Structures are given as structure tokens and as C-alpha cells.
Amino acid sequence: MEQQILEIADRLKAMRESLEITPEKAAQTCDIFVSDYLKFESGEADIPVSVLHRMAKHFGFDITTLLTGEQPHVRTYDLTRKGKGVVVQRRRSYNYESLSSNFVNRKADPYFVIVEPKEDPEITVNAHPGQEFNYMLEGQMKLCIGGNELILNPGDSVYFDSAIPHGMQAMNGRVARFLAVVL
DSSP states (O other): OHHHHHHHHHHHHHHHHHTTOOHHHHHHHHTSOHHHHHHHHHTSSOOOHHHHHHHHHHHTOOHHHHHHSSOOOBSSOOOOOTTOSEEEEEETTEEEEESOTTBTTOSOEEEEEEEOOOSOOOOOOBOOSSEEEEEEEESOEEEEETTEEEEEOTTOEEEEETTSOEEEEEOTTSOEEEEEEEO
16 A cells, blocks of 8 residues: 555656646645645655545546556446456555546546444545545445435445535444445
């Protein structure tokens, strides 16, 4: 995980510099402090997917470039076999697998997400432009959206404004798995 974070951090910094964006402007775009943004670029802190999405959308490049260092290249369809998507391990308790990273100009970013149970009851929230759809596949998860707490079970789904701070936590000491589509 550490090596992946460092590689993404290097690409984030290189992308920002190549577009002649100041760290201050990047931090403003991500709605975070400059000091926090610089920790992401240095690899000192894990980079939330929401930060990568904000940067990609605001400055007009594909998030795949940050995640893999390569440009998406398919235009007809992008088949992702089980367990073969680009994995983004944000934190030890969250694991995102991109299910469409090679499709050019996609309108949505689908992820298979695994949330590991953790002992800390505090839920870390994030926000990013757009909308999000989550469909529960396995386990039980608490999803907090703007102060509202929702309990999701297999088969449940929720669609929400992802600019509203949101976060999740696996419940009952079991892994939660869901499909997230970020628009």
C-alpha cells in the first residue's frame, strides 16, 4: 500500500506542476488546507479518492492517469474481470477497485468497495463534486450523509449528492462490500 500511495503522490504532483497549478490552487479546489494537500503530494498521508476525483474533474484529466500512470484507451467497452480492476487502497479499512479505468471519457466511475471493520467508532467523512450511487452486496454498513445515519443491508441502495460530507463504517465486526458509482 505504501508504494502505491507514493506513486500516486508523485503523479499528482507531476500533473499539478505540468498544468502550472499552484499547491494553493490545488488545495482550494479540494477544499482542504495547503499543508494537508502537500502531505498528499509528498506521500506522508494517504490520498482520499475524493481528492483525486476533485483534481481530475476540476482540471480536466482522467483519474486513471493518477491511479495508474497511464491514459485510458478503450472506446467501445471496458471488461473488468473479477478481482482484476485497478485497486486503490485508501486506508487500511477501505479498498476501492476501479471497474472502468480503461474507458475513455467515461461519464461515471464505478468501484467495488470493501470496508473492513475497525474498532474506532468515529467515521471519517469526505466530500467530492457530483453524485454517488451505492448498492450493498454483503455485510452491513453505516453510511453517514450530512449528519444522517443510514444502515445499509444487502440489496439496499442509496443515491446522494456527494458534495455533502459522507463516510461509512462496516458493522457487527464483519466486512461490508458494495458497488459505488461516482458521477
